[in-house]
Amino acid sequence: MSPDDAQHQAIRDHNLRAAAENTANEQRFADPVDGGAGFSFNGRWTRRDWAHASLFATLGALVLGLVPGFSNAMRTSEVAPALTTFALPLPPLASVQRAAQHRNWELVKVESGQTLGAIFEARGIPAATLHRLLDAAPDRQALTRLRPGAELAFEQAADGRLLAFRYDRNDTQRVELSLSGDKVAEKVIERPVEIRTAVVSGKVGKSLFHSARKLGLSPVVINTLTDEVFQYDIDFDRDVTSGDRFSVVVEQTWREGELIRSGPVTAAVFTAKGKPFTAIRFERDGKGEYFTAEGRPLKKSFIRSPIQYARLSSRFGKRRHPVLGTSRMHKGVDYAARSGTPIMAAGEARVVSAGWHGGYGNTVVLDHGKGYSTLYAHMSRTAKLKRGQRVSQGQVIGYVGSTGLSTGPHLHYEFRINGVHRNPLQHTMPPPEPLSGTALAQFRKQTAPALDRIREVEEIIYATVPARPTQDDPKVAVARVAPGAKKG
Template sequence: MQSHGGGNGRKQQFRERLGVLRDTALHERVKHALPAGRWTRRHWIQASLFTTIGVLMATIVPGFSNAIQAPVSTPHATFALDLPELSEARQADADADSWQIVRVKPGQTMGAIFEELGIPAATLYRLLENADAKQALTRLKPGAEIAFDLPATGGLRTLRYDRDPGHRVELTIGPDKITERVIARETTTRTVVLSGKVGRSLNRSARKAGLTAANINSLTDEIFKYDIDFNSDLGPEDRFSVVVEQTWREGELISTGPVQAATFTVNGKLRSGFRFTRPGGKPEYFTADGRPLKKSFIRMPIQYARMSSKFGARRHPVLGTMRMHKGVDYAASTGTPIMAAGDGRVQFAGWQGGYGRTVILDHGKGHTTLYGHMSRLGNIKPGQRVAQGTVIGYVGTTGLSTGPHLHYEFRINGVHRNPLSVTMPPPEPLSGAQLASFRTYTANALARIRTVEDIIYADVGPAEPENAKVTAAAKPAAAGRKGSGKG
């Protein structure tokens, strides 16, 4: 109430002062400018203007006087509170941001990582005293993740890495010893079908579908290498489907296994391959009827080469005389790898007259192959067994040669045969109990593939099976029967 009364008093004083100022101004104006006894129109206008200004100021200004009054200050008090100390669990949460995760780059070593993080080399030496850690940390693979617990107080407190997909190792570094803790991590393995169309690039489409580089190499260099020319046969609408096992951990895909089964539909024709292991043998790929996809011999033991001379009579490029050319020549750059045409044993490796540096392989049952004019030999020696595709040497121009090329011969019981037309011995197919087990496996794999393809490619007609010739031959006999189209 007191403050309210004080405000009214100030307003009244302000109005009185305005009134005095107005009267004084009018009096002075009239005294100096007004002729005696008479007001002009101009004088009346000026007097009205001053009066209006005075009234407005008397009305508006008091509101400002209230607005700019100093606020009443409110007293503040500060109290000291005793807070409880953080528990160990809460303290651990507070230190959680001290972890730094490093993804190993190609060629990067553990020593380089420690140096980059500013961790003393002596700490690394202590860690490597642990046998498990030494094996894991000295064989780092690109992409592997290693976590470092580096608190603000300095120094490495804990090192963490994955021993394998199902186990994580934590090494806590103490002043006297290093404590190891192995943490089991649950993983899930799923059998999936990855499918896609070739499009512009088989490699790009296959990677987009989820296949790894190793899976793609299996398709092109192992399973279908004998039946599909991946440089010229494929069209953008051709499709592939692959059965693989994927391992997942905590919602993350961590690995993809080898190809278990695969189909390739090229120009409407279906090709298939299935992985199977004979008792006591190694995994191989077979057709749906149990025949190995791997041929006993590959026609061309060198990739990306040009045939420069065929099998038969010709004029020798060095001697200038007509003589029998007992092999096939492939022109290629010096140093191009040369592969074993089939599984066999090294019968000869060294210099042999006009052939220069030469390798001869014995494949059994009277079959041998010769590789001449090499610049250098591969990592082989006489008596050693080699698998088909093993690099046995490199293209050169040693011996009687006018340029870098491979001279390749194929012999049966010592008689030279044309490698491009000779009938190669077929590999041994599955039979008996092995074939029965294989057919059960292939039926399950094909069922998975068909289920996926029926969904993805519902608008595309079914592919022509591998035994299309047999099916076509049977059509005339069945054509006259009613309802033969479906059944």
């Protein structure tokens, strides 16, 4: 036998002896001793016992290391609470769908010349349904006389049947008419409005109208400035240039966060060619008028120009007549404008004549009293005027044309004092009588806050902006003050 074989045989013998001893120990542990205790331990561990204990401990550590979370999973499963389920009653699906639906209103804005019947017909709603609504509506006459821009709303079923109709009775009330079978139910919804006083200030860029509209001023307010407030002192066709500025104190009516109306103009300052013109609204004898800061009425006996947005094409003085070709005195001024442009009376007057007047063509002559008279020539047609009829300042008396000795559509305007022709662009009328006494004191007390607001806003805005903006940058700005002045 080789040495290796002898070594292997010795190891096998040792293992057999160890197995025999283990068998003997197991039998000793299993056999009952001393009355059936089932286990006997003499209190001493052999070397083999410690080896077995170490082996089992190592195996246990390996199991725990190879299966992380095993003990946690076992612990969690031990303490996991029991789950309980039970049924809850749910509403029918159709009810849930009905509750989630929103009313589908379709808005319609009334256009010029449109009637309520035409609007209903366009939406496929029978005339009988319209008559049912009109019979039930308390504002039948208001509905049959709709104004352009009025907003209506319709709620219709999938088959086109009208379910409800809505309209605004006024600024603060909205009426909703619901149809159910043969019945019409009315619901009035209150819509409170808020009146704010705003100061709007800006510089003229491309045009006054463009800049003012960009600020949010309505066309009505702009026309008030040009055609009523400053028409006596400023010629908006010739005197206004880019860089001139304007500031307006105006009342604004707001509803549900929307601006619905502007006006009237409470105060305004317009600076043209470096010269400021101030206007303040004040009621005298129950009628609103505009005055200067000193309390002098802005309204004069004559307006600067009897035609709006026209170009001065010929001045007062000696010139060569464009038709006759002779040099002669031009006793008035000419305003070139499109045919049909309205012509206004320069002041309160009585009609002297209205009709054909030789080389003047269709002509109107007015007598303003105290020796003052005006003539308007080359009209395409005159208004319906009679001799001796009274006309008010700004009233339309005819329309631009090219009748008589004329080479193109324009207005020839003459101004006379005691029969003598005067230059209407240079002649100044005596200033009207200013306010005095109690009326003046009331005027100053009432209008001072408006002027202070304009002054504060202009100091803020124009202290930092360039003196003359470009046409593409009008440098407009808005400052609102005193929000929530009134509620209704």
